[in-house]
Amino acid sequence: MSAGPARVACIVPAKDEQDRIAATVTAARGLPGVETVLVCDDGSSDATAQHAAAAGAVVVSHERNRGKAAAVESAVNGLGVLEQRDRRPEADVLLLLDADLGETASRCAPLVEAVVCGRAALAIAVLPPQRTAEGQQAGGMGLVTGTARRGIEELTGWSPRAPLSGQRCLTRRAFELASPLAPGWGMEVGMSVDVLRAGLVVEEIDVDLTHRATGSDLASQLHRASQLKDVTRALAARGLVRNQLRDLSADGVSGLLKRFGRGSR
Numbered sequence: 001m002s003a004g005p006a007r008v009a010c011i012v013p014a015k016d017e018q019d020r021i022a023a024t025v026t027a028a029r030g031l032p033g034v035e036t037v038l039v040c041d042d043g044s045s046d047a048t049a050q051h052a053a054a055a056g057a058v059v060v061s062h063e064r065n066r067g068k069a070a071a072v073e074s075a076v077n078g079l080g081v082l083e084q085r086d087r088r089p090e091a092d093v094l095l096l097l098d099a100d101l102g103e104t105a106s107r108c109a110p111l112v113e114a115v116v117c118g119r120a121a122l123a124i125a126v127l128p129p130q131r132t133a134e135g136q137q138a139g140g141m142g143l144v145t146g147t148a149r150r151g152i153e154e155l156t157g158w159s160p161r162a163p164l165s166g167q168r169c170l171t172r173r174a175f176e177l178a179s180p181l182a183p184g185w186g187m188e189v190g191m192s193v194d195v196l197r198a199g200l201v202v203e204e205i206d207v208d209l210t211h212r213a214t215g216s217d218l219a220s221q222l223h224r225a226s227q228l229k230d231v232t233r234a235l236a237a238r239g240l241v242r243n244q245l246r247d248l249s250a251d252g253v254s255g256l257l258k259r260f261g262r263g264s265r
């Protein structure tokens with residue numbers, strides 16, 4: 001990281017977030033060190049872009065929906081263009097926040113602090129249990145989370161508490177090491193694996209954040225299916241399946257049983 005105070009840019013991917021984006025942007029702008037908030041409007045069909053801009057964000061837009069990872073990449077590219085055009089010093093820290101955090105985004109200072117002080121290259125927020133809009137306990141059967149957690153552990157030896165959490169702060173260098181990001185919902189899993197494999201420190205931090213939690217209706221289950229597909233792809237692209245096949249051919253049936261036992265934890 002460069003000498004002097006750290007420069008933090010906040011990156012917010014947003015699809016149809018007009019109800020919450022302004023509060024999220026306002027809260028993010030108030031975080032220590034945050035100089036710029038960039039929102040990528042990922043093909044929204046509502047007024048997300050206008051609300052984000054009115055709250056003080058720099059907005060880049062996708063004409064059509066391209067998924068979360070592409071939105072994050074576009075916002076970071078936009079940051080690079082701004083820095084060159086305006087000859088401004090480069091941000092050395094990126095804070096990635098989802099658009100639906102609202103004013104709770106103001107609680108993310110501990111993530112920034114962990115990276116700015118050099119304790120971690122990637123700091124990830126662990127959220128408390130969430131409730132759905134109907135007041136029910138959020139979350140599914142744990143299939144996506146469990147797949148992501150076990151995959152990261154198999155590939156790196158580290159077992160995260162919140163493998164899917166998109167609320168994360170990292171050095172620009174760590175972001176570059178994880179780029180291009182794994183597509184769609186695989187970006188967090190891919191990033192964690194890539195940063196750990198580069199030998200950098202990853203830390204999870206409890207942060208009292210609230211977001212729009214996924215429920216149990218059909219749309220929510222379809223969302224989970226899409227997450228599972230992208231997470232599985234990100235893990236496979238980093239060698240998970242290859243490793244499993246290698247171990248199976250080395251250990252035969254006992255390897256299969258060992259792996260099955262581990263998978264059912």
Ligand SMILES: O=c1ccn([C@@H]2O[C@H](COP(=O)(O)OP(=O)(O)O[C@H]3O[C@H](CO)[C@@H](O)[C@H](O)[C@H]3O)[C@@H](O)[C@H]2O)c(=O)[nH]1
Nearest residue numbers: 013014015017042067068071098099100164165166185227
């Ligand atoms: O096509 C899309 C879909 C979503 N988003 C934005 O991405 C963020 C996360 O989307 P959300 O629907 O809130 O995700 P969750 O269901 O909450 O997913 C959890 O798990 C994901 C990984 O599967 C992480 O990316 C999220 O941070 C984490 O909250 C939000 O700002 C969205 O507006 C896009 O930019 N493009």
Ligand SMILES: O=C(O)[C@H](O)COP(=O)(O)O
Nearest residue numbers: 139140141142143144145
């Ligand atoms: O609701 C959630 O936490 C995510 O969509 C992941 O769901 P799952 O881990 O319960 O399958």
